[in-house]
Amino acid sequence: MTGHKIEQDISEFQPDQERSSGKWVDIKVNGKTIRALHGQPLAAALIAAGFRTMRHTQHSHSPRGMFCGMGVCYECLVRIRGQGILRSCMTEVVPGLEVEIEEVRNL
Amino acid sequence: MIERPYDVDLTIIGGGPAGIAAALTASEQGVKCLLVERSGALGGQILSVHPRADERNHDPAIERTYRLCTRLSKMGIRAITKATIWNVEPTHILHIALGPSNISVKTRALLITTGARERPMPFLGWCLPGVITCGAAQRLIGQEAIKRNRPVLVAGRGPLLLGAAVQLVDSGVNVVGLVEATPPLHLAIGGLRLAFTERGRVGKAATWLWRLVKERVPLLFGHAVIEAGGNRELAWVVTAPLDRQSRPIIKKRRKWLVDTLCISNGLEPNIELYQILGCELVYDSRAQAYFPRINDTLQTSIPWVYAAGEVTGIGGVEKALIEGELVGLHASIALGVTQKLKLVDRIKMLSLQRDKSLRQAHAVDSAFIRPAALVNIASPETIACRCEEVTLGELRSEALISNGSPRDIKMRTRIGMGMCQGRICSSTLYHELMLTNGHPVSGAELLRVRPPLEPISLEQLTHEIQSITGNNDNKGA
Numbered sequence: 174m175t176g177h178k179i180e181q182d183i184s185e186f187q188p189d190q191e192r193s194s195g196k197w198v199d200i201k202v203n204g205k206t207i208r209a210l211h212g213q214p215l216a217a218a219l220i221a222a223g224f225r226t227m228r229h230t231q232h233s234h235s236p237r238g239m240f241c242g243m244g245v246c247y248e249c250l251v252r253i254r255g256q257g258i259l260r261s262c263m264t265e266v267v268p269g270l271e272v273e274i275e276e277v278r279n280l
Numbered sequence: 281m282i283e284r285p286y287d288v289d290l291t292i293i294g295g296g297p298a299g300i301a302a303a304l305t306a307s308e309q310g311v312k313c314l315l316v317e318r319s320g321a322l323g324g325q326i327l328s329v330h331p332r333a334d335e336r337n338h339d340p341a342i343e344r345t346y347r348l349c350t351r352l353s354k355m356g357i358r359a360i361t362k363a364t365i366w367n368v369e370p371t372h373i374l375h376i377a378l379g380p381s382n383i384s385v386k387t388r389a390l391l392i393t394t395g396a397r398e399r400p401m402p403f404l405g406w407c408l409p410g411v412i413t414c415g416a417a418q419r420l421i422g423q424e425a426i427k428r429n430r431p432v433l434v435a436g437r438g439p440l441l442l443g444a445a446v447q448l449v450d451s452g453v454n455v456v457g458l459v460e461a462t463p464p465l466h467l468a469i470g471g472l473r474l475a476f477t478e479r480g481r482v483g484k485a486a487t488w489l490w491r492l493v494k495e496r497v498p499l500l501f502g503h504a505v506i507e508a509g510g511n512r513e514l515a516w517v518v519t520a521p522l523d524r525q526s527r528p529i530i531k532k533r534r535k536w537l538v539d540t541l542c543i544s545n546g547l548e549p550n551i552e553l554y555q556i557l558g559c560e561l562v563y564d565s566r567a568q569a570y571f572p573r574i575n576d577t578l579q580t581s582i583p584w585v586y587a588a589g590e591v592t593g594i595g596g597v598e599k600a601l602i603e604g605e606l607v608g609l610h611a612s613i614a615l616g617v618t619q620k621l622k623l624v625d626r627i628k629m630l631s632l633q634r635d636k637s638l639r640q641a642h643a644v645d646s647a648f649i650r651p652a653a654l655v656n657i658a659s660p661e662t663i664a665c666r667c668e669e670v671t672l673g674e675l676r677s678e679a680l681i682s683n684g685s686p687r688d689i690k691m692r693t694r695i696g697m698g699m700c701q702g703r704i705c706s707s708t709l710y711h712e713l714m715l716t717n718g719h720p721v722s723g724a725e726l727l728r729v730r731p732p733l734e735p736i737s738l739e740q741l742t743h744e745i746q747s748i749t750g751n752n753d754n755k756g757a
Contacts (some may be wrong), residue, residue: 217425225409225513236512238409240666242416243325244318244734245397245550247699248407248666255735262416265320277400 188268198268209266216242216249216261219274227251227274284373286386288314290611291374293365294393295551296324297345297597298589298604300352302391305608307357309618314385315352315359316376318734322349322359324395326597329418329447341597344592348601367731368557372584378734381743389584389611392572394550395605396590399569400704401436401545401654402662404507404671410514414444414544421451426540428452433536435459435505436544440649444489444544445497455497456538459519461526462648463502470647478640504528504654505541514539521722526653529701546651548707549591552729557582561723567594568640568651569707569725576631577610578603595641602634652711665699665705675709679716685725686713702727 196211202224209218215238219227226236227249239249244263251261253278261272290306292299295317303315323345330342352359355744360378374385398413405411412420414434420426431454434445445458460467475482493501500519506528507518516537520528525603548569551561560573560581572580572587580587588603589640609627612618660673670693682688686709689695695709702709706727714720 214419217420220425221427222422227409230669235407235409235669237666238410238513239412239416240407241398241704242414242419243328243397245700245703246666250699259735263319 200270202272213266214262215264215266218266284386286388288387290389290617291387292391295322296395298600300348301601301604302608303357305605306612309612311612311617316363317361317653320362321698348578366732366733366736377740381745382740383745391554391586391607393589396547399545401543402658403505404662405509407663408514408537411541414542417542426453429539431456432540433457433538434542437461439644441544442488446491457498459500460505461504517541555729563720568612578607591639599637664708665695667700668694668752670695675712677713684717686727696727
């Protein structure tokens with residue numbers, strides 16, 4: 174079985190990784206347009222725009238938002254159009270992202 | 281049936297200091313490596329919470345990690361990022377979700393160096409939006425997510441708390457207080473002991489303390505958070521001093537009007553991959569956590585699986601770098617790539633360095649109260665399992681009537697069944713069972729971990745690419 178070349182290599186290690194290109198882009202949250210930094214964690218963009226509550230719990234409908242910021246706690250789940258329900262701390266902002274928060278009710 | 285050939289000699293899961301050091305060391309010896317990193321960047325948590333160059337320059341271990349990352353990319357070592365390992369099989373086959381596809385890799389040897397996560401610190405109201413870990417706060421600093429003028433309280437226990445508070449202050453965040461649960465006398469004695477052996481570390485801690493004093497940040501030692509509250513989101517926090525039995529003195533409580541609370545209770549290792557493989561796990565009473573059992577060549581109970589970094593013991597960057605290098609050497613010997621004789625001196629030197637870094641880490645730990653201490657003061661209404669909303673009170677009553685095993689409690693209460701699959705609540709569960717049973721839960725009885733380790737889509741599952749080549753000279757391919 175021959176190997177497939179996976180193109181996603183690291184050829185350049187980026188110094189000073191703030192992980193955003195510094196460019197402001199538009200994304201939509203519940204239909205409302207907000208500005209976010211291209212490449213930053215979506216959770217950071219949401220919190221900066223005032224969306225600290227990202228979902229509600231299954232049993233008591235308690236509000237939850239980002240907690241650990243590293244993809245371990247699954248509190249920051251939001252629905253992203255075309256991609257399903259993802260951890261917003263592990264999702265990068267790209268132009269045109271459409272986020273529906275407080276829509277995740279049964280997790 | 282023809283057995284599938286190996287794609288790679290050594291796969292390293294985790295692109296932090298240990299993983300990078302192992303990849304470089306093994307590749308230098310001629311081992312064909314593949315480094316797999318879940319996030320979009322190399323360097324692990326240490327670089328993600330210290331992204332700025334000026335922060336790195338103050339710590340030689342962090343600076344070295346950064347330099348090794350640069351060297352790794354220049355050497356053309358095969359590394360994939362945004363790659364999620366979701367299963368590992370005893371047949372040496374790994375399953376990795378990458379983009380829209382799923383790739384499987386057959387590896388001769390495996391190094392699992394998945395680092396650590398923040399240990400939970402449950403208290404009443406800790407699930408409110410606005411309560412975040414110090415690590416999350418440090419990662420968000422550069423992202424403008426913490427508004428400069430909003431008041432922030434930093435609370436918890438352990439060696440990481442002070443550094444986190446200082447980093448926040450340096451970034452212009454309005455830190456209104458530092459609340460450390462370890463009593464001042466305990467800290468002072470620990471600090472004095474360290475002053476003889478770890479002058480550098482004590483010096484750094486003293487510099488940090490002075491920085492906070494200059495900024496007039498109130499420092500409360502021997503105090504802990506007893507409640508957080510607000511209308512749907514965090515608006516206030518109540519702290520109280522702890523008495524000699526570490527119980528809160530309610531009548532001396534203090535209320536802080538803050539909408540962000542950053543908590544730190546130390547670290548615990550990410551051991552899920554070891555659990556999936558069935559590696560033996562042992563309880564470490566110092567860290568009050570479970571680690572894979574390792575021998576002196578850093579192999580787990582499964583000989584082709586190695587461990588390095590925080591997963592062998594919480595010990596910081598320097599230890600991780602040393603252990604990564606050691607695994608690189610040991611693996612190259614075990615794989616028959618290098619002769620043992622050639623590496624004996626180097627291994628010996630690294631082993632001595634490793635022993636020293638372990639002693640240092642233990643010495644620093646002993647200056648603080650035990651990691652699980654704060655669980656003991658949390659009230660019964662406190663949520664223990666955030667995902668399934670199981671309270672400490674429920675957990676404690678079930679523990680009394682159950683057969684004493686975590687899996688039994690899981691069946692009774694649903695603890696560990698939620699999205700995080702026990703990552704946040706398991707240490708609380710094991711601690712409560714230890715208190716009820718009078719001895720630690722054995723490593724063989726921990727909550728079971730089943731694939732997929734991380735969420736994967738049906739699209740990824742159905743788009744499988746078999747094998748990935750692990751050539752070192754893949755530039756321009």
